[in-house]
Amino acid sequence: MNSFTYTRASGVEAAVREKAADNAVKFIAGGTNILDLMKENVERPSRLLDLNHLPLKAIEAAPDGGLRLGALATNADTAWHPEVQKRYPLLNQAILAGASPQLRNMATNGGNLFQRTRCYYFYDTATPCNKREPGSGCSAIGGYNRIHAILGTSEQCIATHPSDMCVALAALKATVRVSGQNGERTVKFENFHRLPGDAPEFDHTLAPDELVTAIDLPNEDFSQHFSYLKLRDRQSYAFALVSVAAALQLDGNTIKEARLALGGVAHKPWRDQQAEELLKGQPATEDTFRKAAAAVVSSARGYGHNTFKIELAKRAIVRALKQAAEGTQHASDIFTNSNP
Amino acid sequence: MNTPTTQAALGQAAIAPPPPTSTVTLKINGVERHLQLAPWTSLLDALREYLDLTGTKKGCDHGQCGACTVLVDGKRINSCLTLAVMQEGADITTVEGLGTEDNLHPLQQAFVDHDAFQCGYCTPGQICSAVGLLTEGKAKTTAEIREMMSGNLCRCGAYTNIVSAIEEVLHSKNSELRR
Ligand SMILES: Cc1cc2nc3c(=O)[nH]c(=O)nc-3n(C[C@H](O)[C@H](O)[C@H](O)COP(=O)(O)OP(=O)(O)OC[C@H]3O[C@@H](n4cnc5c(N)ncnc54)[C@H](O)[C@@H]3O)c2cc1C
Ligand code: SF4
Ligand code: FES
Ligand code: FES
Numbered sequence: 001m002n003s004f005t006y007t008r009a010s011g012v013e014a015a016v017r018e019k020a021a022d023n024a025v026k027f028i029a030g031g032t033n034i035l036d037l038m039k040e041n042v043e044r045p046s047r048l049l050d051l052n053h054l055p056l057k058a059i060e061a062a063p064d065g066g067l068r069l070g071a072l073a074t075n076a077d078t079a080w081h082p083e084v085q086k087r088y089p090l091l092n093q094a095i096l097a098g099a100s101p102q103l104r105n106m107a108t109n110g111g112n113l114f115q116r117t118r119c120y121y122f123y124d125t126a127t128p129c130n131k132r133e134p135g136s137g138c139s140a141i142g143g144y145n146r147i148h149a150i151l152g153t154s155e156q157c158i159a160t161h162p163s164d165m166c167v168a169l170a171a172l173k174a175t176v177r178v179s180g181q182n183g184e185r186t187v188k189f190e191n192f193h194r195l196p197g198d199a200p201e202f203d204h205t206l207a208p209d210e211l212v213t214a215i216d217l218p219n220e221d222f223s224q225h226f227s228y229l230k231l232r233d234r235q236s237y238a239f240a241l242v243s244v245a246a247a248l249q250l251d252g253n254t255i256k257e258a259r260l261a262l263g264g265v266a267h268k269p270w271r272d273q274q275a276e277e278l279l280k281g282q283p284a285t286e287d288t289f290r291k292a293a294a295a296v297v298s299s300a301r302g303y304g305h306n307t308f309k310i311e312l313a314k315r316a317i318v319r320a321l322k323q324a325a326e327g328t329q330h331a332s333d334i335f336t337n338s339n340p
Numbered sequence: 341m342n343t344p345t346t347q348a349a350l351g352q353a354a355i356a357p358p359p360p361t362s363t364v365t366l367k368i369n370g371v372e373r374h375l376q377l378a379p380w381t382s383l384l385d386a387l388r389e390y391l392d393l394t395g396t397k398k399g400c401d402h403g404q405c406g407a408c409t410v411l412v413d414g415k416r417i418n419s420c421l422t423l424a425v426m427q428e429g430a431d432i433t434t435v436e437g438l439g440t441e442d443n444l445h446p447l448q449q450a451f452v453d454h455d456a457f458q459c460g461y462c463t464p465g466q467i468c469s470a471v472g473l474l475t476e477g478k479a480k481t482t483a484e485i486r487e488m489m490s491g492n493l494c495r496c497g498a499y500t501n502i503v504s505a506i507e508e509v510l511h512s513k514n515s516e517l518r519r
Binding site: 001003004005006028030031032035036038039048050052076080099100101102103105106235236237 | 360362378379380382401402403406409415416417418421422423425426469472473476478486487488490491492
């Protein structure tokens with residue numbers, strides 16, 4: 001680790017001001033990603049500004065009847081919050097599918113959004129990587145790329161966003177509340193993360209001095225028909241190769257409303273609104289699900305080691321939609337996500 | 341050869357200036373400890389290198405193994421991924437604070453009774469993690485214990501006995517831990 005100084009942020013506005021004044025200042029929340037990257041010399045802040053004492057830990061009703069998740073609430077407190085378990089079990093499942101109980105006790109909702117890719121070359125400062133060092137090249141294209149993206153990639157970067165929580169937030173159409181020097185604003189979840197294009201050093205669309213204060217879940221009910229299916233190399237404590245968040249509203253056997261988002265396949269949580277449109281108004285049958293799955297992967301591209309993900313994603317989508325339609329998942333059942 | 345190689349020979353101070361430190365007060369196993377620490381000292385290093393509390397182990401130093409698990413305000417965390425300065429004012433419990441040699445914590449006793457270790461390196465982390473699991477009160481079945489202990493790897497593969505040790509305490513009527 002490089003040497004740095006440490007201070008506790010005294011307030012949201014003060015934190016934003018201090019960050020704006022010096023780009024080498026970094027926020028720290030749970031610390032589970034930034035300290036890991038500092039130990040690898042990937043992140044080298046001059047100062048850490050500790051957000052943990054800001055009053056942003058609450059999980060409370062949002063004005064529109066939805067639920068507001070404080071940026072500094074831990075992933076564990078969020079997953080096990082009674083309102084999350086009851087009204088947004090898809091989010092409960094996605095959070096519990098990620099990391100370990102210890103890490104979820106530390107990781108915050110804000111930090112989860114900003115976690116960086118697990119691309120091995122990004123972590124290895126001895127290798128070229130456009131995300132870590134713009135213009136140096138991408139070692140994963142033509143290198144080992146088993147865990148890499150198949151959708152929305154660019155010639156510059158094929159990294160994936162590793163979060164499970166964010167896949168559920170994409171499917172649930174969450175909104176991110178942000179404070180910056182110009183005051184507060186909200187960002188639709190689909191616009192929060194970005195595709196690599198020719199600037200893979202940017203994972204998201206926020207300005208460097210902006211601070212996430214909360215995440216709002218809309219007042220919608222997907223608590224009856226949902227599934228978070230996570231496929232990985234071991235049954236627990238591993239990142240997703242492919243994950244699927246599926247949520248349906250059914251009228252009899254007809255799909256009224258559908259949400260479909262994937263993790264482990266792109267530089268951002270991959271919500272496919274075209275596939276959602278294909279599902280709407282159709283009978284909840286395997287045939288319908290297959291068509292949606294085919295649509296999602298129609299533009300997919302493999303890079304060698306990760307080509308298996310295209311077929312895996314297709315099958316995972318069909319299975320997740322089937323599970324959602326059957327309504328087999330319950331908030332108390334924390335194992336179905338990995339062991340269907 | 342007389343090419344200068346050491347810093348002193350190059351006309352610089354022989355020893356690099358000590359890193360800037362700050363006074364950190366940590367409450368560990370009920371006792372307040374005052375330390376002079378550089379900000380980059382992890383809680384794990386503070387325990388092991390500055391407080392001689394070597395029960396907490398360093399496996400990976402990257403949140404991937406659980407050997408460093410301690411309890412902060414009753415919740416299990418990985419002490420390798422938090423800074424000691426961040427934990428000022430918190431209530432920290434390490435494996436040394438759970439029981440005494442004559443009066444083992446029920447989980448420590450159960451680990452002995454069930455032969456729930458081989459080399460023992462992962463054991464302090466397993467036990468602190470299991471204490472956290474019991475306090476959380478979410479895991480009820482064997483499958484749930486396994487899932488909620490997945491943050492603790494055991495290189496010796498003592499998992500079967502680790503799970504039965506935890507099960508025994510979870511199901512024991514007299515357990516002081518059941519709330
Ligand atoms: C071994 C291991 C396994 C893991 N497995 C999984 C997994 O399977 N699934 C999964 O989803 N995740 C997994 N994770 C990742 C984990 O979920 C993230 O590290 C965590 O969510 C990050 O949150 P944090 O609060 O610790 O962030 P920090 O490390 O504190 O911060 C991360 C970044 O976010 C910035 N930041 C934090 N809060 C804010 C804010 N409010 N506003 C603006 N910027 C902010 C920081 O400046 C920093 O750059 C794993 C991590 C480890 C170490
Ligand atoms: S995929 Fe992206 S993060 Fe990985 S080496 Fe290429 S540029 Fe870097
Ligand atoms: S040493 Fe902390 S998790 Fe491995
Ligand atoms: S007993 Fe040896 S690592 Fe668990």
